[in-house]
Amino acid sequence: MSMDLTVITVTWNSAKYIADQIESVVLGCEGLAWEQIIVDNASSDETASVIQNDKVRLIKNNKNLGFSAGYNLAIKNATGRYFLYLNPDMKLRGSIRPLIDYLDAHTEAGIASAKLVDTNGRINLSATPRRFPKAIEIWAQFLKLPHLFPKILDRYFYRDFDFSRMADPVAVDSVRGSFMLIRSEIATKLGFAFDPRYFLWWEDVDLCREVKKLGYKIIWHPKVECVDSVGRSFGKRRFFWKQILFFKNALKYFFKWRNRD
Numbered sequence: 001m002s003m004d005l006t007v008i009t010v011t012w013n014s015a016k017y018i019a020d021q022i023e024s025v026v027l028g029c030e031g032l033a034w035e036q037i038i039v040d041n042a043s044s045d046e047t048a049s050v051i052q053n054d055k056v057r058l059i060k061n062n063k064n065l066g067f068s069a070g071y072n073l074a075i076k077n078a079t080g081r082y083f084l085y086l087n088p089d090m091k092l093r094g095s096i097r098p099l100i101d102y103l104d105a106h107t108e109a110g111i112a113s114a115k116l117v118d119t120n121g122r123i124n125l126s127a128t129p130r131r132f133p134k135a136i137e138i139w140a141q142f143l144k145l146p147h148l149f150p151k152i153l154d155r156y157f158y159r160d161f162d163f164s165r166m167a168d169p170v171a172v173d174s175v176r177g178s179f180m181l182i183r184s185e186i187a188t189k190l191g192f193a194f195d196p197r198y199f200l201w202w203e204d205v206d207l208c209r210e211v212k213k214l215g216y217k218i219i220w221h222p223k224v225e226c227v228d229s230v231g232r233s234f235g236k237r238r239f240f241w242k243q244i245l246f247f248k249n250a251l252k253y254f255f256k257w258r259n260r261d
Contacts, residue, residue, distance in 0.1 A: 059074065080184060102221060130173060
């Protein structure tokens with residue numbers, strides 16, 4: 001039997017929440033033909049032993065290959081018509097079928113994402129869609145300019161949209177890599193799940209841009225909800241390590257795309 005969906009997750013020291021994520025996937029995929037592949041990037045906690053479910057295929061790496069490389073390893077073993085890239089600290093709230101049905105009915109859509117909410121069910125404003133960034137907007141974040149100019153990032157953050165009130169799907173520039181439902185043939189066309197030059201951060205923006213360049217739309221769909229805890233694994237990393245990596249990959253992104261539009 002062919003698979004409707006392959007759920008793909010990359011873990012790193014995720015023992016505290018991966019079991020909840022897997023349980024939510026089992027419930028959210030009810031009625032679908034599905035599988036889940038989890039790639040563990042050399043966790044030093046009990047992540048691997050926590051992953052005990054007959055729906056899950058575990059791939060254990062002996063070193064941390066990074067986010068993109070982990071997903072690229074997983075798609076080589078995936079069989080679904082669609083891939084759901086899902087972070088380990090996410091929890092589906094209800095069925096994912098509306099997103100599957102939407103992509104089945106709208107062949108122009110290449111990626112669909114859900115309404116990402118906090119643990120109280122309120123929309124998570126740090127996890128809403130983004131417009132493709134301009135260089136000045138990244139420098140503004142780096143230099144903390146929004147403290148002086150509060151509206152400088154309004155365009156980037158879609159402040160002209162009220163995602164909390166939207167009831168229908170809408171096309172956007174980019175959605176978070178923590179939850180991406182993507183057609184499997186897109187990964188085949190690109191040759192990767194995420195561009196391997198990104199260890200962490202910016203790979204999701206880059207992928208959305210690649211998918212739009214192929215002629216597909218990126219869709220944000222409010223009829224499916226998922227709790228997004230926003231980077232709990234990498235929250236354990238030191239502040240300056242994260243800052244350096246974020247802006248290093250921002251430079252990779254801008255150099256890659258500067259002459260491609």
